[in-house]
Amino acid sequence: MTMELEEKLIQATSKTFAKFAEQLAKVDPVAALLVTSAAIVPVIGDAFYSEYLAMQEIYRSAGPQALDAYNAMAPKGVSELISKGVAGELASPAQNTIGKATLALLTLPLTACLATLTAGKFQSLKDEIRTLEQGGRNIDPDTVRRVEYPARETCATRISNTERFDRSLDALSRKIEEIQNREASQVHEATHGPRP
């Protein structure tokens, strides 16, 4: 397929995705949509973690009022994070490279959402996520690591992208292990009854 057609794919679907993200903001609470399931927490877990560190430092050094002021600048919920941090980027053709890499960063933790997808459905998607998880696609990790979330910089957020990426992967690995253990336990219960 030519680059031109790939660009066409990216631009057309980006516009649709941006509109979807806008609508998503109207569904309240948005967190219930993407985050309520514990399985999806790692999707944005590392961004939240650096935010958490930043807030802790502000609170310690400047008190609760400074923290309120800082919070007033924060994205309002996950949908805004997605629409500004992902779809917003993608809406601009010049920033497609950034957009792709941002989504790449999101994808790795998305493998943790497998358990949340309706059972018995989305088989192709589950297969593709597993392919990605096993490194079966030619995605340059350096491209992924260069990406910054639209996080506000403070001295507390000065961890490297590599470190952030590794933390995210650690969280993902733990989550996958939890899911696998849960599935194994369910299989055991189905065949042998509940564990004593």
Place this chain on the structure above:
Amino acid sequence: MSESLINRLDQCVALIRTAKISDPTRLFLTNQATIYALFLSDLQANRLSPDKTAEGVVPSMLEMIGEFCTQVTEIIRGIR
């Protein structure tokens, strides 16, 4: 209602998986499909509040997912 869309989205992902496109583009499309799939899963599991679904927001979101499938299918097959 969303059952046929679930199947359509998954068929679309099957197409994305085998299309002759670069892996970053494939990943880019898979990510969007994943978010749509999560939404449909939430919808099917009744994790969306009924008052919001009555506002017409959800139907328009379903339309957008359908639009995504159409765009991907037509562009990959060279119809657009």
